[in-house]
């Protein structure tokens with residue numbers, strides 16, 4: 001019998017899982033007592049490391065004070081106000097606002113609705129088209145599935161959203177020619193600043209600047225999906241700061257709580273807030289039962305405080321230099337053909353590895369006590385920002401051993 005749990009992104013017929021039972025710092029343990037270094041921060045999210053008492057305490061005491069309450073009008077809570085304020089305070093939108101939800105997928109679908117609503121409020125309801133970027137990952141709700149630039153994630157679900165077109169992931173000319181043809185029908189463009197789940201691809205020089213200009217010239221919104229890159233991962237609070245481009249909306253999740261509670265959200269620029277606030281009769285008919293959940297809000301505040309007090313945003317660069325130098329050494333040895341990344345998110349493309357061989361290398365590394373992610377023959381690393389150099393080196397050494405073992409067979 002298979003287990004009752006249907007795992008995400010799994011083969012439903014498989015029963016082959018590592019059953020984790022405990023975590024601490026950068027390590028997790030399974031039910032057989034095996035220890036692993038968490039080279040991916042769980043799923044690209046655990047900035048502060050596991051089982052931090054500061055977060056557990058903040059969540060516990062919040063649950064003891066106001067355990068749960070919704071924030072649909074006319075209700076609110078001191079903790080949801082405080083979390084939104086704290087998130088805004090580190091964002092590029094000092095005078096913007098924060099919409100809260102429970103996941104990256106919900107943040108993306110919320111952004112889609114905000115893109116369309118903006119066009120309507122501007123008196124341009126004919127602007128319906130949203131541009132996605134090849135290789136992009138934007139979650140699994142129906143909107144985000146439509147915006148996937150990874151065909152395997154997008155296909156096989158029947159009809160998705162209409163009015164979505166795809167731009168090339170690296171060639172800005174492809175975006176320019178779509179704008180040339182459809183400019184006055186395009187409501188917005190969504191892109192990860194650094195493509196993560198597609199294989200860790202920082203933007204080509206000038207690409208994000210090019211998108212910003214095309215959007216400005218054509219009256220479209222630019223959305224950065226910072227679900228992975230937000231909250232310090234790229235060496236600034238947001239990748240928008242790292243690349244010095246200001247989008248109109250920023251989606252976030254993951255690192256906002258380091259995963260201690262589910263939370264996502266959308267940062268909304270003042271210009272769009274002005275549109276939403278202009279008509280006192282206008283009602284924003286969107287929100288989730290758990291938008292601004294007290295436990296998640298307490299986790300977000302404590303997490304941001306901890307990232308700040310331990311200077312983990314700056315530390316992302318230290319961690320990243322260590323990882324990239326390690327990966328570059330593997331490239332010098334011929335084990336890797338390409339090294340990609342920024343801040344503390346990196347990937348090494350294993351020389352001549354197929355997708356299947358990448359998975360075999362990942363499995364071998366897991367057997368050796370290191371967790372990473374295999375994507376199209378590349379190994380991705382996105383560890384907690386508290387990782388010590390000796391553990392970073394273990395990630396790289398284990399990758400080298402596993403590559404040698406699998407690729408020489």
Ligand SMILES: Cc1ncc(COP(=O)(O)O)c(C=O)c1O
Nearest residue numbers: 103104105137138139225227228
């Ligand atoms: C850029 C990006 N957007 C959206 C999502 C979806 O987030 P979630 O899995 O929390 O729904 C992810 C998840 O990896 C992501 O990387």
